[in-house]
Amino acid sequence: VKTAFITVNLVLLAVLGVAFNRDVYSRLGPTATRYVDRFRSDAMIKEESRAELSTYYEDLMFEGGSIKGYLARRYEGYNYSLDEWDPFDGDDSPHWQPTDDLRVLGPKPSQVVMLDRIAHTFNSMGLRDREYPARPAPDTYRIIMLGASNLMAHGIPDGKGFEALLEDTLNAEPVGPWKHFEILNFGYDSYTEVKNLVQIDKGLVFPLQPRLVVFVTHSIHDFWEWDYVDLVSRDQFAQIGYPYLVDFGKQLVAEDRRQLTDAERDSVVVWVYHELLDRCRKASVPCLAVGIPLPNSMSDPERLAARMNLIRSTGMPVISLHRSLDGRDLVELQREPWDDLHLNAEGHRIMARDLHRGLLAEDAEFGLGLRAPAPEPLVTAGAAK
Amino acid sequence: MASTALGADATGRNFTMSGMMQKLILVAELLLLCIVLQETRIISPAFIRMFWIAAAGALLQELVPIRFKPAFFLGLSLVCTATVLQIFPTLVLVGFGLALIGVCQLPIRLGYRVAILAAMAAVVAFYRTGAAWLPKPSMDVLVIIPVLASMFMFRLSIYLYDRENTKTKLPWTQTLNYFFMLPNVCFLLFPVVDYTTFLQSYRDRDRWKVQQSGVRWILVGLVQLLLLRLVELHVVRDPDDLVTRLDHFLYVVSAYLMYLRVSGQFHIIVGVLHLFGYELPRTNNKYFLASSFTDLWRRINIYWMEYMRKMIYYPMVLKLRGWGPVRASIAATVCVFIATIVLHAYQYFWLSGDFRISARDLLFWGLLCALVLVDMYRERRHMERQRQKGALLTARGGPQWQTWLGTAGTLTVMTILWSLWASESISLGRWLEILGRVVAP
Numbered sequence: 001v002k003t004a005f006i007t008v009n010l011v012l013l014a015v016l017g018v019a020f021n022r023d024v025y026s027r028l029g030p031t032a033t034r035y036v037d038r039f040r041s042d043a044m045i046k047e048e049s050r051a052e053l054s055t056y057y058e059d060l061m062f063e064g065g066s067i068k069g070y071l072a073r074r075y076e077g078y079n080y081s082l083d084e085w086d087p088f089d090g091d092d093s094p095h096w097q098p099t100d101d102l103r104v105l106g107p108k109p110s111q112v113v114m115l116d117r118i119a120h121t122f123n124s125m126g127l128r129d130r131e132y133p134a135r136p137a138p139d140t141y142r143i144i145m146l147g148a149s150n151l152m153a154h155g156i157p158d159g160k161g162f163e164a165l166l167e168d169t170l171n172a173e174p175v176g177p178w179k180h181f182e183i184l185n186f187g188y189d190s191y192t193e194v195k196n197l198v199q200i201d202k203g204l205v206f207p208l209q210p211r212l213v214v215f216v217t218h219s220i221h222d223f224w225e226w227d228y229v230d231l232v233s234r235d236q237f238a239q240i241g242y243p244y245l246v247d248f249g250k251q252l253v254a255e256d257r258r259q260l261t262d263a264e265r266d267s268v269v270v271w272v273y274h275e276l277l278d279r280c281r282k283a284s285v286p287c288l289a290v291g292i293p294l295p296n297s298m299s300d301p302e303r304l305a306a307r308m309n310l311i312r313s314t315g316m317p318v319i320s321l322h323r324s325l326d327g328r329d330l331v332e333l334q335r336e337p338w339d340d341l342h343l344n345a346e347g348h349r350i351m352a353r354d355l356h357r358g359l360l361a362e363d364a365e366f367g368l369g370l371r372a373p374a375p376e377p378l379v380t381a382g383a384a385k
Numbered sequence: 386m387a388s389t390a391l392g393a394d395a396t397g398r399n400f401t402m403s404g405m406m407q408k409l410i411l412v413a414e415l416l417l418l419c420i421v422l423q424e425t426r427i428i429s430p431a432f433i434r435m436f437w438i439a440a441a442g443a444l445l446q447e448l449v450p451i452r453f454k455p456a457f458f459l460g461l462s463l464v465c466t467a468t469v470l471q472i473f474p475t476l477v478l479v480g481f482g483l484a485l486i487g488v489c490q491l492p493i494r495l496g497y498r499v500a501i502l503a504a505m506a507a508v509v510a511f512y513r514t515g516a517a518w519l520p521k522p523s524m525d526v527l528v529i530i531p532v533l534a535s536m537f538m539f540r541l542s543i544y545l546y547d548r549e550n551t552k553t554k555l556p557w558t559q560t561l562n563y564f565f566m567l568p569n570v571c572f573l574l575f576p577v578v579d580y581t582t583f584l585q586s587y588r589d590r591d592r593w594k595v596q597q598s599g600v601r602w603i604l605v606g607l608v609q610l611l612l613l614r615l616v617e618l619h620v621v622r623d624p625d626d627l628v629t630r631l632d633h634f635l636y637v638v639s640a641y642l643m644y645l646r647v648s649g650q651f652h653i654i655v656g657v658l659h660l661f662g663y664e665l666p667r668t669n670n671k672y673f674l675a676s677s678f679t680d681l682w683r684r685i686n687i688y689w690m691e692y693m694r695k696m697i698y699y700p701m702v703l704k705l706r707g708w709g710p711v712r713a714s715i716a717a718t719v720c721v722f723i724a725t726i727v728l729h730a731y732q733y734f735w736l737s738g739d740f741r742i743s744a745r746d747l748l749f750w751g752l753l754c755a756l757v758l759v760d761m762y763r764e765r766r767h768m769e770r771q772r773q774k775g776a777l778l779t780a781r782g783g784p785q786w787q788t789w790l791g792t793a794g795t796l797t798v799m800t801i802l803w804s805l806w807a808s809e810s811i812s813l814g815r816w817l818e819i820l821g822r823v824v825a826p
Contacts, residue, residue, distance in 0.1 A: 006410060009600055013417035016607070020424035039614055040426045056729060056746070056806070057574065057647045331426065 022329055037330065101202070102240055103195045104227040107188060121158045128152045129164075129185040135209055140180040141170075141370065144205055146196040147216030148223060150292060151187025154342050155335045162292075162343075163187070165352035175360065176371035184208060187216065190223040193272045194245070200276070206283045212368055213280055213287040215273075217311070218294050219304040220341075222265055229258050244271055266310060273314040286368055288317040290358070292351055293325045295333040296340040301326065317366040319358040324350055407593045408447065414600045415440040415660075427610045428653070432571035435465045436657070439567055443596065443660040451589045455558040458661045462567040469570045470529065478529045478536075482564055485537055489545050502541065509533070513738055534735030535573040536564050539692065539728075540580070546696065547580045559584055568657045573736050576651050576668045576688040579695065586664045599659025602667075606652030613645040624811045624819065633822040640807035641800045647686070648672070676791035678756040679764060681799065693721045711765065715758060722754035749806040756798065 018024055020040065026033045096105045109126040112119050123131045136142040145151055145163050153161025159168075163185045170181035186199060196215055199205060205213065231239055232249035240246050248268070252258070260268070273289070280287035291308040293301065301322040308320040325333065325347070333350075335342040343351065363370040419440055422433045442461040449457045467475040488501050513530050540563065548555060563583050569575050588595050622636040651668035658665055668688055675681035682690055701717035708716065726746060734740045801820065808816045 005601070006414075006597065009414060009597075009604060010410075010417065012604060012608075013414065013421055016611075017417055017420040017424055020421070022424075039618065040424075056733070056741075058643055058807070 026327075033327075040331065099198075100239060101198050102224070102228065102231070102242075102245070103191065103198050104231070104239075118155060118157055120152075125184075127185050128158075128161075128187065130159075132182055132184055132208075134207075136182055136211075137180065139178060140182055141176075141178040141212075142208070142210045143181070143183045143212045143214060144186060144208060144210040145183055145214045145216055146186040146191070146199060146205070148187060148191045148218075149189045150218065150294070150342055151185060151216040152189060152191075153185075153187070153348060154189060155339070156343075156345055156348055160345050160348060161185070161187075162348040162351035162355065165349060166355055169352060169356050175363075176369075178370070184210070190227065192222055192224045193217060193276065194222075194224045194228070194268070197272055197275050197279070198241075200279050206285065210285055213285055215276060215287065215289045215316075216292060217289055217307070218292050219300075219307045220294065220296065222260075222268070225260060233258065242275075269307070269310055270314055273311050273316045277314060277316050286317075286366060288319060288362075288366055288368075290355060291318065291320040291322060292343075293322055294341055295325070295330040295335075295343055295347060317362070319355065319362060321351060321354050321358065324354045408444070411593075411596055411600075412444060415443060418600065418603060421607065425607070425611065427607060427614065428650070429571060431469045432568070435468060435568070435571050438465050438468060439657060439660065446661065447592075454589055454662065455556075455562055455587070458567070459558055459562050459565065461661075462562065462565045465567050466532075466565065466570045470532065474526075474529045477526050478533055479565070481529070481533055482536065485541060486544070486560065486564065489541070489548060495545075495549060498545070502545075510734070513735065531573055531736050531738075532570055535575050536569055538732060538735050539577045540564060542696065543577070543580045543692065551581075556584070559587065566658065566663075567661070568654050572650055572654055574647070574650070574732075576654060576686070577692040578665065578688060579691055582665065582691075583663065586666075588662045588664050592662055595659050595662055595664045598664070599656045602652045602656030602659060604656075606649040606654075606656060609645045609649030609652065613643065613649060616642045616645065624808070624815065627819060627822075630822060633819050636819060637804045637823055638800050639804075641803035643807070644672070644685075644803070651686075651688075673796060674792055675795050675799075676788045677760045677764075677795055678753065678798075679760040680791075681795055682757055689725075693724060697721050697724045714761065718758055718761065719754060722750050722757075726750045743809060745806050745809055749802055752802055 020036065022033075022036075025036045097108050098104065099106045107113075107122050107126045107128075109122060110124045112121050120128055121130075123129050125132070151161070151163060153163070158164075163183050167181055167183040170183075174181070186196070186205070188195075191199070193215060228240065228245065228249070229252070231237075232252055235253075237246045237249060240249060245268075248264070252260075277287065289308070289311045291304050291311075293304055304322040305320060308318050308322065312318045328350075330340075333344055333347040334340045335344045335347075359368065359370065362368070419433075419437050422428060422436055426433075439461065442457075446454055446457050446461075463475065463479065466478065470478065485502065485505065488498055488505070491498055491501070509530055512527060513534070544560070544563070563578070563580055566578070616639060620635050620642060621639045622632050624636060627633050627636055648669040655665050655668055666687070669686060670684045672681060672685035675684050698717045698721050701720050702710075702713045705713035705716050726742060729746070730740055730742045804820075805816060808819075811819075
């Protein structure tokens with residue numbers, strides 16, 4: 001064994017160890033930091049490269065046959081329909097109940113579901129939240145948040161999601177004349193805006209008398225599409241309900257497609273936010289959309305900002321947190337090493353902090369009534385920022 | 386104090402390195418490897434976690450008496466497996482694995498043992514398909530199937546084969562090490578390690594040299610995976626977004642480059658085993674520089690080639706020797722490729738849950754088989770000519786430029802073939818259109 005050989009080993013290892021240390025490369029400027037961050041994130045591979053090439057070995061060494069894919073199944077039950085393991089998987093799970101609308105499935109009320117060995121408590125209204133009275137007290141400012149799994153705090157202990165943390169913060173530091181703040185978490189896996197519209201149209205939201213309705217969104221994948229495309233492929237147009245989406249589905253069938261183009265997705269976003277805004281205005285409740293970044297290199301700030309601008313173009317007030325994770329190592333904010341679609345507890349803490357700041361900053365402009373309650377009934381500003 | 390010849394200094398004199406210095410260097414190398422794995426995140430977090438334990442184990446084994454070192458490796462392998470799978474699934478894995486090995490030991494005819502093993506595999510296979518009508522055991526039992534399969538799907542056949550063809554008593558601890566070897570739990574796609582080679586590669590003395598080659602193999606694997614990341618960032622193209630000729634060219638070449646992931650991981654696997662005294666041969670050898678298709682077959686995924694040679698090629702040639710050497714060799718080679726197709730689908734099933742033999746698979750392996758056969762014919766003719774001239778027999782010959790030409794030709798054809806294989810997301814017509822854009826004047 002030659003000294004030169006050992007020296008090369010040690011030097012090369014030392015160089016690699018230093019070069020990939022984030023404290024070191026982040027001093028080289030934002031461009032270099034972004035590049036090396038992407039280099040270190042296999043989320044990039046999964047979303048970008050992996051989609052384009054499907055070699056035998058690539059297939060085996062990624063999702064299906066990799067230890068990462070294996071662990072994802074091990075802990076999440078992906079690809080297994082054994083309801084005793086993953087209560088969120090499979091139509092016959094005792095924790096689901098079918099809906100006769102575009103949501104397809106929904107949670108059963110009053111249950112504690114173990115997911116990834118973490119208790120997810122659902123209250124008597126079927127919300128992942130504590131119990132609330134049907135009507136808020138007069139001195140209580142009630143917010144209803146609608147969104148998907150990150151709002152539900154998928155895989156995060158009860159009370160540690162950003163919605164619960166924000167509620168705690170608002171109650172610890174009350175704003176304006178309000179003595180109490182309640183945030184009702186309507187978040188659920190895959191419940192993005194189109195399913196939020198169904199929740200509103202099913203009369204689940206406004207009877208609870210919110211003073212503000214918040215739609216939480218992010219930049220990647222419209223997860224509702226899976227259920228939608230499935231319904232379209234089975235000609236279940238009655239269950240889809242909305243004529244716009246029915247026509248859209250018939251167009252997909254005519255063109256023998258199972259995917260929406262980016263332009264089509266944008267048009268659905270515009271349509272759904274017009275509808276959501278319309279419902280909130282009719283109910284005279286202010287509303288806004290909040291864009292949260294995900295710990296995934298595909299969810300880059302510009303992409304989220306573009307989506308939020310599109311939403312803003314509909315007249316919906318918008319708080320975009322697309323810069324909230326700037327300077328942070330995204331991998332360290334992932335819920336689990338194999339799950340880059342969900343924030344961990346630290347990510348939720350950041351979202352709660354920044355959303356709190358955003359709400360206070362935009363209170364007056366959006367007419368949220370946090371500091372000065374408007375006379376009943378509230379009328380939303382609904383203005384574009 | 387023990388000392389080892391290290392080399393020569395600037396004056397040409399030999400000098401030695403003390404045992405303590407060797408240990409310090411190894412500590413530094415392993416610590417740096419842990420840091421590099423942690424910082425680059427080039428491999429799964431499960432492996433990074435496991436490697437910290439393995440590195441500590443590689444250092445601690447120096448304190449273990451020589452005769453207990455294999456047992457120490459077995460214990461460490463099981464601990465590492467448990468850190469990834471947790472304790473109960475690991476116990477299930479070991480229990481089922483011992484049952485499979487136990488069947489191989491039964492004092493009954495080979496055919497009966499194979500039948501029992503096949504029946505056991507069939508039951509597990511039904512569960513692997515996720516058939517809803519089966520009684521559902523605990524998820525902790527079900528989730529170990531891919532890991533169990535990764536450890537036993539090929540190695541069990543080699544073990545059974547070697548057990549039948551050897552008269553010596555096989556060592557139990559090393560047998561268990563062979564099946565439950567440490568890095569396997571983190572790499573479900575695992576090189577098909579040969580049982581006899583595994584036993585013969587073990588060195589219980591002079592570990593320093595073996596460990597240094599292990600560190601080098603891990604480093605080589607890491608560099609290959611880093612290069613692959615560059616390929617993924619800058620070379621891979623979306624077939625729907627190809628505009629320039631360069632885009633088309635990069636789309637075609639990127640597929641073959643993705644094999645760096647396999648070779649990189651295999652180098653790391655073998656490197657980890659070297660740290661514990663298993664001086665296994667290399668798994669891939671400069672396959673991009675293969676000068677012919679037979680040469681490629683000898684360089685790429687060498688363990689697979691050896692497995693096929695041992696289990697299919699030689700038995701077939703022996704069985705068909707009445708046909709004459711040329712015909713027997715051709716028939717055996719065709720059988721090797723047919724077995725490769727079927728066993729790749731078999732492997733795919735166990736690891737991912739789906740049985741995959743696509744038209745592209747058949748086309749790829751069929752064309753590769755034809756090219757290997759043509760090369761075999763050319764090599765045989767070359768050797769015949771040399772024999773007639775009374776020259777020393779060599780498989781290759783000719784001037785250097787011919788070798789380089791062969792390398793360029795093999796690389797080009799393999800790049801195109803691999804691209805064809807990897808482009809399942811687009812139609813054959815679209816792939817030909819892309820290829821046409823690359824080669825069109």
